[in-house]
Amino acid sequence: MAKTCWIERNKRKQKTVDKYAKLRAELKAKGDYMGLTLLPRDASPTRLVNRCRVSGRRRAFIRRFEMSRLTFREMASQGLIPGVTKSSW
Structure with a gap:
């Protein structure tokens, strides 16, 4: 938060x-x-x-999802973002 x-x-x-x-x-x-x-x-x-609404972080902001890359990664891993899946090798 x-x-x-x-x-x-x-x-x-x-x-x-x-x-x-x-x-x-x-x-x-x-x-x-x-x-x-x-x-x-x-x-x-x-x-x-350009500020993440979840964490408040300004840097590494992804405009399409309106969140920072860290928040995006966490939420994508948990499956909270529709249409986005975590890629695994």
Whole structure:
């Protein structure tokens, strides 16, 4: 399970994304990419997406399954992911 501090941090980041969403849309429509770089780093919605919802891990993220490779491997071995089987040699 993800640590509580990671979950709370994600909630704070979501608030920042929501706060700057309208401004980001306006800057993108204008094509002002320099203005986008001046916004806070957490204003980008992509910073929230690539994070495993089970373990909270950011690295080695598999987008198709929305989980880290470690979680994916454990769940595939247990047969919890439909259509995925563990390969054995």
